[in-house]
Amino acid sequence: MNPYEPHVIEEKWQKYWEERETFRVDEDPSKKKYYLLEMFPYPSGNIHMGHVRNYSIGDVIARYKRMKGLNVLHPMGWDAFGMPAENAAIERGVQPASWTHANIDYMRTQLKRLGFGYDWRREIATCDVDYYRWEQLMFLKMYERGIVYRKSSPVNFCPKCQTVLANEQVEGGNCWRCGEEVVQKELTQWFFAITKYADELYEYCDRLPGWPEKVTSMQKNWIGKSYGVEVHFSLEDGTPFTIFTTRPDTLYGVTFMVLAPEHPLSAQLPAGTAQEKEVAAFIEKVKTQDRSFRGEISLEKEGVFTGKYAINPLTGNKIPIYVGNFVLMEYGTGAIMAVPAHDQRDFEFAREYNLPVIVTITPKDRILDPAAMDCAYVDEGVLVNSDRFNGMNNREAINSIIDYLEEKGLGTRTVNYRLKDWGISRQRYWGAPIPIIYCDECGTLPVPEKDLPVVLPVDLEIKMVGRSPLADHPEFYEVDCPVCKKKARRETDTMDTFVESSWYFLRYTCADYDKGPLDRKRVDHWMPVDQYIGGIEHAVLHLLYSRFFNRVLNELGLVGVREPFENLLTQGMVIKDGAKMSKSKGNVVDPNYLIEKYGADTARLFCLFASPPEKDLDWSDQGVEGSFRFLQRVWRLVNERADVLCVIKSLDQLPGAQGDNKLLIHKIHKTVKKVTEDLERFHLNTAIASIMELVNTIYKFVEKEPADEASRAVLKGGCETVLRLLFPFVPHIVSELWEMLGGDVASLGAIWPSYDEGLVKEEKVMIAVQVNGKLRDTCEADRDMTQEDLGEMVLALEKIQKHLEGKQVKKTIVVPNKLVNIVC
Template identity: 60%
Template sequence: MEEKYVPKNVEEKWQKHWETSKSFKVTEDRGKQKYYLLEMFPYPSGRIHMGHVRNYSIGDVVARFKRMKGFNVLHPMGWDAFGMPAENAAIQNRSHPATWTHENIAYMRGQLKKMGLSYDWDRELATCDVEYYAWEQRIFLQMFERGLAYKKTSYVNWCPKCETVLANEQVEDGGCWRCDSSVVQKELEQWFFRITDYAEELLDYTNKLPGWPERVLVMQRNWIGKSYGCEIDFPLDGNTGKIRVYTTRQDTLYGATFMSLAPEHPMALELTTPERRAEVAAFVDKVKKTDKIRRTAEDLEKEGVFTGSYCINPVTNAKMPIYLANFVLLEYGTGAVMAVPTHDQRDFEFAKKYDLPLQVVIQPEGEALDPSTMTSAYIEVGTMVNSGPFDGMRSDEAKEKIAEYLDREGVGTKTVNFRLRDWGISRQRYWGNPIPVIYCDSCGVVPVPEKDLPVVLPMDVAFTGEGGSPLAKIDSFANVECPLCGKPARRETDTMDTFVQSSWYFLRYCCPEFTGGPIDTPRAEYWMSVDQYIGGIEHAVLHLLYARFFTKVLRDLGYVNVDEPFTNLLTQGMVIKDGAKMSKSKGNVVDPNALIDRYGADTARLFSLFAAPPEKDLDWSDQGVDGSYRFINRVWKLVVETLPFIEHAGPVDAATLADNARNLRRMVHKTIRKVTDDLDERFHFNTAIAAVMELVNAIYAFEPKNAPENAAVLREGVESVVLLLSPFVPHVAEELWEAIGHQEGVEAAGWPVWDEAATVDEELLIVIQVNGKLRGKVTVPADATEELVKQAAFADERVQSWLEGKQIRKAIYVPGKLLNIVVG
């Protein structure tokens, strides 16, 4: 064994060993309990960052710990490899997205291997490989057959320069994230997945995921947004038509004084009178350039325009002017809002701006609101007024009564609404999974026959940056014969949203080489659900919701027998440096390569795991990195120094141990118990490492180390340190375990088990309080009675000084911990 710890030598040795021996390759073994551990797979951007180091180190500790506990662990890795950045790079570098992507994958794979992560690399997949996306096309067509994939016209975020649809997160301050052009709302035919068919189940199962953080479940519930209310018809004035609204506040119906429509509402221009058309058209055009998320912000300046038309309040018969308003979205409810300015803040601000009427219909207890003096809307429960037969009722009770009344009168119905909208998956890009349909003038939308799958992305593509999908400009790809009638037809040139690929990759990991379909059902039944999923909170809604939806669809298609993909979820915190999240733009990035080259991967892992609990943000500290490196050196030195005394030691004979050896052994077994508890589902890595550090200190302080009678307990202590640290610093642990004399690796050794009898204290330290304040401590035998503890306390000189001249009223004993003496 080398006297000095040289990280590069140790890590290269063991990484080569793990790779050549396929140490982490796993197959289904129904005789063992499975454990599926997964970190969210990365986008191959070219370099891993410290966030990756932390995320994957967390997962690797769990994987290694579970293997040592005897579980059959599936721990795979792959690449979320389609996406817009590759296309951008192709435009900038005049290269091909496939070349850029696979070069990045190769580099990042090497980086991950240098970290010593225990992946089964035989299961590696990349979503841009035809072996993966071919099966996704088949799933799409099965969803199409069931009506779960469909095409409709919808308003989208559109970049006129790039000629592509943008997701909300790709719109930055109203501009395109790629070219900064102003984004507009454009009506476009798009493919959708009918996720709303699963809205109720998706919501219901948020109450059946106890292993998920509550804040993530709340975010998902809010995104799904189930609400109970009424749909109410407002007849048009002087017209046979009507406007239907959805509201959860039917108790305020008598106070509705105007109507607000989304600028995209199909009736918006139809209701606009000729003299108002120019102003309305200008307003609609302006709103189309406003980000939808911005339109829902509380601080948005409320703006609108009068259409010139009116509708009738069905319960008051009052004429209500119809406005278009920038804060009303077509995607929520019906895209029309009955405006009650006295009882809705947005409506209040809008009414004040445009001098529209206000009518109070709910009064607070013991107070009469005056519309002319109100400074904000009253939105709490109160007493109904100016509401006909419902006057005097509490407003929360009136909701149900008014709903029943509207139903009887035939002008409204009770209904349930969801905020969730169907998932638009069309993207006008090249680097994505082609949507496998063909358009024929005679036959309409024609699915690509199964025999013609997959639709493979052509490689001979020119990237000019001029906008629009390059696929549409490739005649050999776009122009085809109709599979049904043989006439000239055109292939769909949109590709699928990259969220589609990340919505089922965890299932393909169960059978990545399977050629009989997307999923080998028996193998997926063995591995699924994922026992522990790890990733950032930024994916709390879309990715996780889509993955849940896709799992339920694949269940209903007969591929899997699980309802949910992830049993437990850990959302790790960010890596912070100089008070901000690490990013190139802030100039505070720490390069993992430089860190590993200087200190070794084990130091990088140990620091990222010790500096903060996994769910909290980690504050970067150069001193903390140095401290982790020094600790590893200290453990190395401990083994070097004790090896001559322990290499031939036999098992511990507890009955023959001297007091100091028995005390050390007690600490060893307490530490095993502590670390096991901290790792077993709790992920308290920092406190587990701290406990091992204390044990290392105790072993250093133990004397005499060279006494033959102490060799066995010393060996037990040193071996325990190595095994307990092995999930955190696997290279060092393997090297030290081998140096101690073991032929098989640490995982073959298994996780250490504590001896409960060895953890029992022979003496107890009892805290003594006087009137609740600490006044002394006494040491007593572990089996001391309450009476013996009191005798020791009253005999203590320091405690006596606090009792002198006082009357003892009572003494309260908490067994094994403290005695509180109450004096007068």
């Protein structure tokens, strides 16, 4: 018997796949296509356990679908622009480009050592000119259509990364990448008009049945759609000003108005009044406060009176106007109507500054006394103090009042979104240059298409400064104006790296295409991605950006589909000692170590068996041992009998089989069914568990050393089934054992075993027998016995009779082939 030597066989089979280009795939009209994609890695230098898990799950699905006869596209590439390359350059004096490419080369060998089957011809590195040149072209097309624009605005800035961050990239006031506290800066930046698509992105969340609800609900939450009305108030002199509210049912309870400090009227209104100084001081004070700090709910509500009044369009009442620190300029119109009786924030403000409270919605069971209230009443109720709307339920009143406002020209039904446009300028070097030229004479100009690509120079010195190193590199930024030919200057900011990952899945379908960004024919053949697999951490970042970008490309005629990802599986994190694996926690398990000690098959198997894909995976060294043990058990099972079995023809059906043969045949078919169904719904851990059961059954079978021809044939059938079912999970050991059994290895990855529904069911079934819902006995019965017969049979059982003694049977419930419950 040969020992199980993972390294030897893994190298052997990886070479075999490589030489035969097993995973190479092209469009094939005779087969159904299946595009399987895992989120591509950042080439940090090493594959980590999160990758191993993600790509193991993907590889199982890819191999399984291929065995099922689908034409599977399974590509891999590198999200290769980004900060760490620049940091390495500063720390170690290497070029970001060479650092990145060296990492890619090493990590590619790591992926190959894990046995993942990709079509490497389609490999992409986003830092290659042949990739980002097309992104620059897309940028220009978007610029033409007004989807890209430049504006000055307060932006999130990470002092550590020395660059701007999009809203999505700020987590609780901190940088998503390095955790540094984000500050606000006023900068002129390039933006993608994602808000133009806010409504569609929001509404389509409900048309993504293949996505986890968790993710779509996070996206909806982020987009933040709310229905309301813009109400036109006016100043005493008739100057109109507009506020947004979702609660027009409380319009009769407005007792003051509040403006955001940045609102133009905040400074204008008090001009020339006694309030002028005070207001100016207040605005200045709020401005200097940190914006992340200002967003905090705990912040005390503060404000000052502007000295001016507004007129409520419904009541004609004169209402004081304040400037307040809790009103945001970026949302709605930057001004609100305040209804202290029915809004908690307004209530707090009113109590602070002794402003009146008018109740306009009353609960059914009590009367609200404005003087005695200690918080706002925000629940449902009936309108009071509301003129013609009195007596109406407030939910209905919302629509009635909007209708009335619209009729009188006092307001407009509006929808507001929380989503902001995506700021994509980064003051960094290692990214795709933004193809724009600034000319003193001609202004902001797109780089002419014929001058693309704008190549990122790879030979410059990188220093940590508050702007892009490109800005210190005249060879890059000095350029002639494409219009007037005078000296002009290139944009030196680069694009957010999330732009590259917003369309890489499209480029995979035609990675070699050089006549344009995308070969529409091939894109249409493969898109949409049938199954996307990746971490939950991109729920609103990458996944939202990609949905947006794909829509834009759809409108540019580059893509046929609207939504890029049909089905999404979000895998959980890898946890050790109760925390996410990270260098700082010192709880990292190195995949190299695992491969060296146990081999790739064990590493894969453990990641897949220890927990279902979408849950967090608790790392366990003993669990890894267990997986290794199982593989050795499979190895011994086949290896020890290979000589005998390889000359026998295998059987998984044997009409008239009896005893152990029959039991094993049933188990084989049951297992094939179970594993097939489990794989279809990604229950990989239970699929493995049932293969383990089959292995256990076969061990029991061989214990009796059956020597007759039929038994051996069935045994071989069992072993072959185990191997076939196990192939997607642990392809190396399976290939080796398959060859040992004399099988055709080329067909191993192309045939998924089928099962016979008739052989899944056994003739005898175990019936659970309950009395009054409590299990009292079990008994064997013929399959499909009539309810009457089963009921009769069960009454004869000794234990059951004991429990029925002296009692009258009231009712008998029979679940065919499963259970009888006697009620007495």
